Amino acid sequence: MRCDNSYQVREHSLIKPYNDDRWDFTGSTIISSTAVRLTSDYQGQRGAIWNNIPCRLRNWEMHVHFKVDGKGSELFGDGFAIWYTKEKMEMGPVFGNRDKFTGLAIFFDTYANQNGAHNHGHPYVSAMINNGTLSYDHDRDGTHTELSGCESNFRKSRFETFAAIRYEKNKLTVSLDISGRNEWKLCFTTSNVHLPTEYFFGATAATGDLSDNHEIMSIKVFDISEGKVVTEDDADYSNVVPNAEYFAPPRDHVDDPKLSTLSRLTGWKLVGVFVLAAVGIIVCLMIGYILFNKTQQTSRKRLY
Structure with missing residues (x-):
């Protein structure tokens, strides 16, 4: 995807051996010789890595080498x-980060929530632009604030998994390489996306009742400005309020067939199921008791 004149920007890139003081780590993050593990395959974890140098590039491209796997075969999460x-x-x-953020998020979501108004499967890759006022709706998997997205079986892939996030001339493009072919496959592209300079790159992950290993092997950021000189007009670019002219429309919810009916029930619905089950058991016991008494009475009559 990169232009011929692009070059890697070291101050925004994270590579082995991960001892770069330009990146900060927090939460459940564990650093090894091969990867930065944001969460391990345990419940209730949040981990993050953040570049502490603001990005002053007008046009940039990020390549992320990542891995998501775990013990779960049917239920896993969150992303x-x-x-x-x-x-x-x-x-x-929000996947380990604050809600009502200001800027751009690319979500790699592995779990379909119960009330998600979507007609796609999971895992799912999507984008969201926020000016600091919008909340990410977990129950609807963010569908009402989504720019665009695509399904992608990146979890437990047999091959190395990569994502390319390109922002150039107010156009956002996300591509993936998860099939071992060493080529990018377009996930989505959307225009009229306005982002300022001086923001920070980061990666976060979270687990809840479900869990997974979420690992980052490398983050490489490239300057794709094609050698253009910064002008006076660029000086005010840091004051741009993040916005996009297009959002995906709300969609009807289609249940994920991989999830059992009980596993999708939460809150009062789950309580209702248990109450109905308890009532059913009580009714069965009462009927059994009545039938048993009648049988005993019949047996006594025969003895006389």
């Missing part, structure tokens, strides 16, 4: 996210 935001190192409920 991870790549960020370009004004805030950094603020833990929260």
Whole structure:
């Protein structure tokens, strides 16, 4: 995807041996010789890595080498996210990061929530632009604030998994390489996306009742400005309010067939199921008791 004149920007890139003081780590993050593990395959974890140098590039491309796997074969979650935001190192409920963020998020979502208004399967890759006022709706898997997205079987892939996030001339493009062919496959592209400079790159992940290993092997950022000189007009680019002219429309919910009916029930619905089950058991016991008494009475009559 990169232009011939592009070059890797070391101050925004994360590569082995991960001892770069330009990146900060927090939460459940574990650093090894081969990867940065944001979460392990345990419940209730949140981990993050953040570049502490603001990006001053007008046009950039990021390549992320990642891995998501775990013991679960039917149920797993929740996923991870790549960020370009004004805030950094603020833990929260959105894949380990704060809600009502300011900037861009690319979500790698592995779990279909119960009330998700979507007609796609999971895992799912999507984008969201936020000016600091929008909340990410977990129950609907973010469908009402989604720019665009695509299904992608990146979890437990037999091959190395990569994502390319390109922002050039107000156009956002996300491509994936998960099939071992060493070529990018377009996930989505959307125009009229406005992002400022001076924001920070980061990656976060979270587990809840379900879990997975979420690992980052490398993050490489490239300058794709094609050698253009910064002008006076670029000086005010840091004041741009993140926005996009297009959002995906709300969609009807289609249940994920991989999830059992009981596993999709939460809250009062789950309580209702248990109450109905308990009532059914009580009724069965009462009927059994009545039939048993009648049988005993009949047996006594025969004895006389």
